[in-house]
Amino acid sequence: MICRGIVWLAAALVAASCAKPSAGPPPTSLPDAAPAAWKRPPITDFHAHLSLDGADRLRQIMADNGVERFVNLSGGSGRHNAQAWLMAKLLADQFPGKIVNFASPNWRGFGHPDWIARETEALDTAVTQYGFAGVKIAKGLGLGHTDEHDRLVAVDDPRLDPLWRKAADLGIPVCIHVADPRAFWWPLTPRNERWDELGVHPYWAYGPIPDDVMAGFPPQAQELVRQRTPVPSWPAMLQAAERMYRRNPRTTFVAVHFGNAAEDLDYVDGLLQRNPNVWIDTAARVGEFGRHPAGKVRAFFDKWQDRTVFGTDIGIGSDYLMLGSNGEVEPQMADVKPFYDAHWQFFETTARQIAHPSPIQGRWHVDAVGLPAAVLDKIYRSNAAKLLDRNLLKARAASAPAPQPNAAVPPPADPTPAWAQALSQAGTAAAP
Numbered sequence: 055m056i057c058r059g060i061v062w063l064a065a066a067l068v069a070a071s072c073a074k075p076s077a078g079p080p081p082t083s084l085p086d087a088a089p090a091a092w093k094r095p096p097i098t099d100f101h102a103h104l105s106l107d108g109a110d111r112l113r114q115i116m117a118d119n120g121v122e123r124f125v126n127l128s129g130g131s132g133r134h135n136a137q138a139w140l141m142a143k144l145l146a147d148q149f150p151g152k153i154v155n156f157a158s159p160n161w162r163g164f165g166h167p168d169w170i171a172r173e174t175e176a177l178d179t180a181v182t183q184y185g186f187a188g189v190k191i192a193k194g195l196g197l198g199h200t201d202e203h204d205r206l207v208a209v210d211d212p213r214l215d216p217l218w219r220k221a222a223d224l225g226i227p228v229c230i231h232v233a234d235p236r237a238f239w240w241p242l243t244p245r246n247e248r249w250d251e252l253g254v255h256p257y258w259a260y261g262p263i264p265d266d267v268m269a270g271f272p273p274q275a276q277e278l279v280r281q282r283t284p285v286p287s288w289p290a291m292l293q294a295a296e297r298m299y300r301r302n303p304r305t306t307f308v309a310v311h312f313g314n315a316a317e318d319l320d321y322v323d324g325l326l327q328r329n330p331n332v333w334i335d336t337a338a339r340v341g342e343f344g345r346h347p348a349g350k351v352r353a354f355f356d357k358w359q360d361r362t363v364f365g366t367d368i369g370i371g372s373d374y375l376m377l378g379s380n381g382e383v384e385p386q387m388a389d390v391k392p393f394y395d396a397h398w399q400f401f402e403t404t405a406r407q408i409a410h411p412s413p414i415q416g417r418w419h420v421d422a423v424g425l426p427a428a429v430l431d432k433i434y435r436s437n438a439a440k441l442l443d444r445n446l447l448k449a450r451a452a453s454a455p456a457p458q459p460n461a462a463v464p465p466p467a468d469p470t471p472a473w474a475q476a477l478s479q480a481g482t483a484a485a486p
């Protein structure tokens with residue numbers, strides 16, 4: 055980890071020298087990257103998973119990394135007499151104004167006639183009595199939660215519309231995780247680009263698993279794989295999400311993980327273009343959007359600088375840490391600073407072929423984008439402040455355009471590699 059720090063220092067020096075005109079034109083016509091003298095503002099990390107017992111570590115991590123505020127997406131639901139909300143509130147009370155909790159629905163009983171009334175009331179309670187500031191919808195919507203007929207609840211299930219409307223009325227955003235990285239749908243073999251991650255958690259994969267690969271997993275993991283149930287395709291899930299955004303233009307959505315489609319920059323650009331009520335966060339996807347040409351990524355951030363918030367997907371508990379994603383070995387406190395530093399390096403320098411913050415998500419390197427100071431300031435903190443301003447969101451809701459329930463939504467590109475197509479078609483008796 056120490057050597058990674060040195061690599062960054064070296065890269066930052068290279069980047070600083072690259073910013074001079076003599077080093078050639080920058081990749082786009084945007085202003086130069088933030089100057090060396092620029093001082094990073096206090097950060098809001100808009101995508102974190104915090105627990106009450108992690109308060110001491112949290113304090114340390116904030117101090118070490120200049121994080122002023124965390125949005126805790128793990129505020130939980132109101133079940134069991136709102137135990138989770140109470141704990142989240144106790145944590146927030148220790149950090150006045152610096153921990154912001156988001157609540158999730160209790161999916162139990164979905165589809166029964168009283169479910170939606172219960173959950174809209176619960177959301178009201180979370181906001182007015184526990185000080186919550188948003189909704190978090192985890193990927194279980196569309197991938198795992200079932201209704202009263204034991205059918206998978208679709209992301210655009212209209213039975214959820216009153217909940218989205220309630221969020222708009224309360225002036226709070228909805229952070230929504232839809233689907234998963236595209237490669238999770240490809241056959242799971244060592245050729246899958248997410249093998250490092252999926253090989254440790256094979257039950258995260260949705261694609262077929264060849265028998266010989268399966269045989270290499272521990273019995274418990276095999277059992278979990280066998281319990282998998284079929285899920286919609288990657289493009290179908292993203293289309294469902296967009297139908298839902300379009301039907302609910304008064305509600306402000308943060309499509310987390312870079313619009314849930316960091317694989318396809320043009321698609322996310324179109325998503326934001328078509329849906330003024332949708333924002334994105336950067337959580338756990340630097341490795342993915344960082345694979346596109348740096349000039350294109352830089353232009354993307356410039357274009358969408360008013361609807362992008364910085365987030366990392368850090369998880370902090372007393373005996374638990376997650377840094378974007380986890381493998382077999384859990385990270386230690388000493389790994390947290392290099393994790394944040396990797397983000398700063400990506401957004402603030404123009405270094406080439408650097409490590410991304412969560413190397414377990416793929417064995418490749420990324421090119422940093424060196425954003426201008428004004429853009430960094432918005433993404434790092436001031437956009438977050440807007441999303442957490444209830445009056446502002448209520449005003450947006452009041453002036454929102456009419457819903458577009460029947461508009462056709464385009465799918466993202468889905469260039470599944472030839473090996474994956476061939477393996478899916480041929481059956482999966484053996485890995486290549």
Ligand SMILES: [Zn+2]
Pocket residue numbers: 101103127367
């Ligand atoms: Zn997360």
